[in-house]
Amino acid sequence: MSRMLKVAAAATAAMLALAACGGNSDDKSSNSSSSGGGTSAADVTAALSKGGSITVWAWDGTIKDVAAGFEKKYPNVKVNLVNAGTGDKQYTALQNVVAAGKGVPDVAQIEYFAVLQFALSKSLANISSFGAADLKSNYTPGPWNAVTPNGGVYGLPLDSGPMAMFYNKEVFDKYKITVPTTWAEYVDAARKLHKANAKAYLTADSGDAGFTTSMIWQAGGKPYTVDGTNVGINFTSDAGSQKFATAWQPMITEKLLAPIAPWTDQWFKALGDGTIASLVTGAWMPGNLSSNAAAASGKWRVAPMPQWDAGGTATAENGGSSLGVMDKAANKALAYAFVKYASAEEGKDIRIKAGAFPSTTADLSSQTFLDTPFPYFGGQKANEIFAKSAQNVVPGWTYLPFQVYANSIFNDTVGKAYVSSTTLADGLKAWQEQSAKYGGEQGFTVK
Amino acid sequence: MATTQAAAPLGVRRRRRSWKGWQFVGPFMVVFALVFLAPIAYSIYLSLYKNRLIGGNSFVGLDNYQQALHDSVFWAAFGRVALFLAVQVPIMLVLALMVALAIDSGRLHGKAFFRVTIFLPYAVPAVVATLMWGFMYGSQFGLVGNINDALHTSLPDPLGSHLMLTSIGNIVTWEFVGYNMLIFYSALRVVPTSLYESAEIDGAGQFRIIRAIKLPAIRGALAIATIFSVIGSFQLFNEPAILRPLAKNVLTTGYTPNMYAYSLSFAGQQYNYAATVAIIMGVITMVIAYVVQLRGAREI
Numbered sequence: 001m002s003r004m005l006k007v008a009a010a011a012t013a014a015m016l017a018l019a020a021c022g023g024n025s026d027d028k029s030s031n032s033s034s035s036g037g038g039t040s041a042a043d044v045t046a047a048l049s050k051g052g053s054i055t056v057w058a059w060d061g062t063i064k065d066v067a068a069g070f071e072k073k074y075p076n077v078k079v080n081l082v083n084a085g086t087g088d089k090q091y092t093a094l095q096n097v098v099a100a101g102k103g104v105p106d107v108a109q110i111e112y113f114a115v116l117q118f119a120l121s122k123s124l125a126n127i128s129s130f131g132a133a134d135l136k137s138n139y140t141p142g143p144w145n146a147v148t149p150n151g152g153v154y155g156l157p158l159d160s161g162p163m164a165m166f167y168n169k170e171v172f173d174k175y176k177i178t179v180p181t182t183w184a185e186y187v188d189a190a191r192k193l194h195k196a197n198a199k200a201y202l203t204a205d206s207g208d209a210g211f212t213t214s215m216i217w218q219a220g221g222k223p224y225t226v227d228g229t230n231v232g233i234n235f236t237s238d239a240g241s242q243k244f245a246t247a248w249q250p251m252i253t254e255k256l257l258a259p260i261a262p263w264t265d266q267w268f269k270a271l272g273d274g275t276i277a278s279l280v281t282g283a284w285m286p287g288n289l290s291s292n293a294a295a296a297s298g299k300w301r302v303a304p305m306p307q308w309d310a311g312g313t314a315t316a317e318n319g320g321s322s323l324g325v326m327d328k329a330a331n332k333a334l335a336y337a338f339v340k341y342a343s344a345e346e347g348k349d350i351r352i353k354a355g356a357f358p359s360t361t362a363d364l365s366s367q368t369f370l371d372t373p374f375p376y377f378g379g380q381k382a383n384e385i386f387a388k389s390a391q392n393v394v395p396g397w398t399y400l401p402f403q404v405y406a407n408s409i410f411n412d413t414v415g416k417a418y419v420s421s422t423t424l425a426d427g428l429k430a431w432q433e434q435s436a437k438y439g440g441e442q443g444f445t446v447k
Numbered sequence: 448m449a450t451t452q453a454a455a456p457l458g459v460r461r462r463r464r465s466w467k468g469w470q471f472v473g474p475f476m477v478v479f480a481l482v483f484l485a486p487i488a489y490s491i492y493l494s495l496y497k498n499r500l501i502g503g504n505s506f507v508g509l510d511n512y513q514q515a516l517h518d519s520v521f522w523a524a525f526g527r528v529a530l531f532l533a534v535q536v537p538i539m540l541v542l543a544l545m546v547a548l549a550i551d552s553g554r555l556h557g558k559a560f561f562r563v564t565i566f567l568p569y570a571v572p573a574v575v576a577t578l579m580w581g582f583m584y585g586s587q588f589g590l591v592g593n594i595n596d597a598l599h600t601s602l603p604d605p606l607g608s609h610l611m612l613t614s615i616g617n618i619v620t621w622e623f624v625g626y627n628m629l630i631f632y633s634a635l636r637v638v639p640t641s642l643y644e645s646a647e648i649d650g651a652g653q654f655r656i657i658r659a660i661k662l663p664a665i666r667g668a669l670a671i672a673t674i675f676s677v678i679g680s681f682q683l684f685n686e687p688a689i690l691r692p693l694a695k696n697v698l699t700t701g702y703t704p705n706m707y708a709y710s711l712s713f714a715g716q717q718y719n720y721a722a723t724v725a726i727i728m729g730v731i732t733m734v735i736a737y738v739v740q741l742r743g744a745r746e747i
Contacts (some may be wrong), residue, residue, distance in 0.1 A: 415696030443501030
C-alpha cells in the first residue's frame with residue numbers, strides 16, 4: 001500500500017503544482033555564471049569553508065546518511081534533503097520547478113537515462129570546470145558515458161545497475177529447475193515452473209520501459225542514435241530489438257508472466273512467498289529485496305544474466321542514478337562539493353556500506369567488497385557476479401534526449417502487447433512512431 | 448423578460464449610486480478575476496504558442512487547436528468519458544433518487560442511520576476510496592483473488608481492459624450516490640407537507656404523489672445534480688490516475704481527457720498543447736452543461 005499511497009500523494013502534489021506551473025521557461029538560456037559561488041575548483045574549497053545551505057532532491061535511502069556525514073565534516077553547511085518522489089515523479093516535479101523558476105533544488109538525483117534530457121534543456125549545470133572532468137578514471141565507462149553527453153559533465157555517478165538474475169533457489173529446487181544460462185532456457189524454465197504449479201511464475205513483467213531497453217541493449221541492439229539534435233529511432237529493423245521481441249513474445253502469449261504489476265505491494269509479497277521465482281534486474285536490487293520481501297531471506301541467490309548466445313558474457317545496465325547540480329542552483333560550488341562527496345569521497349563509502357552498488361572501479365575490484373556475504377542470498381558473495389557483470393556491459397548504448405517522455409508512453413504502445421493480441425514487435429513499432437512524432441514536435445530531426 | 452423590466456430604473460440609479468455597488472462586489476470580483484479569469488486567459492495565451500526543447504517558444508496561432516481536432520488519442524478519451532457519462536450518471540442519479548424518496552417517504556425505520564450511511568462514502572477522500580477499491584479489485588492478492596481462491600471461481604479481472612471502465616464507474620457511483628441523495632432529499636424537504644395531505648384526501652397513492660408532486664418539485668435539483676455529474680464525468684481523473692500503477696497497460700496516459708492533458712504537460716512538457724486540450728474540453732463541457740440546464744429550466 002505504501003507505494004500506491006506515494007503515487008497518490010505525488011498525484012495530489014502534482015495537481016497542486018498544476019496551478020503553480022505554467023512559466024514557460026522562456027529564460028532557458030539563462031546565463032549559468034549569474035548564480036553565486038564561482039565555477040572553479042578553488043571556489044569549491046572557498047564555498048565549503050564559508051558554508052551555507054543546499055537543498056538536495058533524492059529518493060535513494062542512503063543519501064540521508066551521506067548528508068549527515070557531509071554536515072559533520074563541514075559544520076558550516078546545512079543540507080536540506082527532500083524526497084520529491086521516485087524516478088518519473090521527481091522528474092515531473094523537477095521540470096515544474098525549473099519551468100516556474102522557483103524552488104529549484106541545488107542538487108538532484110537523476111537516473112542515467114534522463115541525464116541527456118535534463119542536460120539538453122539546460123536544467124543541469126555543466127560541472128566540468130569544477131574539476132569534475134578529472135574524475136573520469138574513477139568510474140566504470142557505462143555510468144561515466146551517461147553523465148557526460150555532448151562533451152560536458154552533467155553529474156557524477158551515484159551507483160550503477162549492471163544486470164544479473166536473482167532467483168528463489170528453494171522454488172527452483174522444489175520443481176527441479178536448473179538455473180537458466182540463455183534466454184531460450186529461461187523461457188523453458190518459465191513453462192516448466194508454471195506447468196508444475198499454476199500459481200507460480202518464473203517472473204513478472206507487465207511492460208517496463210527500463211527492462212525492455214536493457215534487454216535490447218544486452219542483445220546488441222542500438223535502436224537509438226543521437227547526434228546533437230539529429231535523433232534516430234529504429235526498433236523495426238534493429239536486430240537486437242527484434243531478437244528481444246521474438247524471444248519474449250512466448251512469455252506473454254503462453255501467459256507465463258505473473259499478472260502482477262511490478263513495484264506494487266502485491267509484487268513484493270509475491271517475491272517473498274515464492275509466487276514469483278526470479279527477477280532479472282540491476283545490481284541495486286538486493287536492498288529492495290531484503291527490506292520489502294524479507295520473508296524470503298536466505299532463499300534467494302544471484303546468477304549471471306541469461307545470454308542471447310550460449311557461452312556469452314554480455315550484460316547491460318538497468319537503472320542507476322547520478323547526482324547533478326541544477327543550473328539554477330544558488331550556490332553551485334557548494335552543491336558540487338556535496339555531489340563530489342557523495343560520489344567520489346567519504347559519502348560513497350557510506351553508501352556502499354549501506355548496500356548501494358558502486359560505479360567506482362576501485363571499489364568494484366576491492367577484495368573486501370567482492371568478499372561481502374549477503375545474508376539474503378544465503379551468504380553468497382553476490383558482488384562477484386555483479387562486478388563481473390559491470391565489466392561486460394555491451395558498449396555503445398545511448399538513450400533518447402527525451403527518454404523520460406518516451407518511457408511515459410511505453411505502456412500506451414508496447415504495453416498493448418501485454419493485454420491484447422498486439423505483438424511485442426508491433427508494440428515496439430508503435431512506440432517508435434509515437435516517440436518519433438514527439439521528437440519532431442520538440443524540434444529534433446528524427447530519422 | 449427580467450432584463451427589459453430592470454433596464455430603465457437601473458439606468459437612472461446608476462448615475463446616483465456611482466461606486467457603492469462595486470464596493471460590495473469588488474472583493475469578490477478581485478478574487479474571481481485572480482483565480483478564475485486570469486488562469487483561463489493564461490491558458491488561452493499558452494494555447495497559441497508552442498514551446499520546443501529545440502528551438503524554444505514560438506507563436507503558432509491556432510495550430511494547436513487544429514492538431515487537437517485531429518488527435519485520435521484525444522477523441523478516444525472523449526468517447527470514453529462520454530460513454531461513462533451516458534451509462535454511469537443515469538445509474539447513479541436513479542439510485543440516489545430512489546434512496547432520497549425512500550428516506551423522505553417517512554416509512555423507513557432508522558431514517559437518520561440510512562441517510563448517514565449512504566452519505567458516508569462521500570466523506571471518504573476520493574484518493575483513499577480508490578486505493579481501497581483498487582485493493583479489493585486485485586485478482587491476485589485482493590478481494591477478488593481471495594474469492595477466487597475460496598470458491599475456486601475465476602472471476603474476470605476487474606482491472607482488465609474489458610471491465611476497467613465499469614470498475615471505475617462502480618467506484619464513482621459508490622462515492623457520489625450519497626452526495627446526490629442529499630441534494631434530492633433536501634429539495635424534497637422543502638415541499639410543503641400540506642400538498643401530500645391534500646393529495647391523499649383526493650385519493651392519490653404514494654407513487655402518484657411521487658410522480659405528480661415530488662418529482663416536479665425537485666426538477667431543479669435534478670438538473671443541478673445532472674450538471675454536476677456531467678462536469679464530474681468529463682473531468683474524470685482521480686480514480687483512473689490512482690488505479691494506474693495497477694494496470695498501466697489498460698489505463699493509458701490518454702485514458703480520459705484530463706489524464707491526457709496531465710501527461711502532456713507533466714511527462715511531455717507540452718504545456719501549450721495541454722492547455723489547448725483543456726480549453727476544448729472546457730468548451731464542450733460548458734455546452735453540454737448549458738443544454739442540460741436549458742432543458743431543466745424549460746420543463747419547470
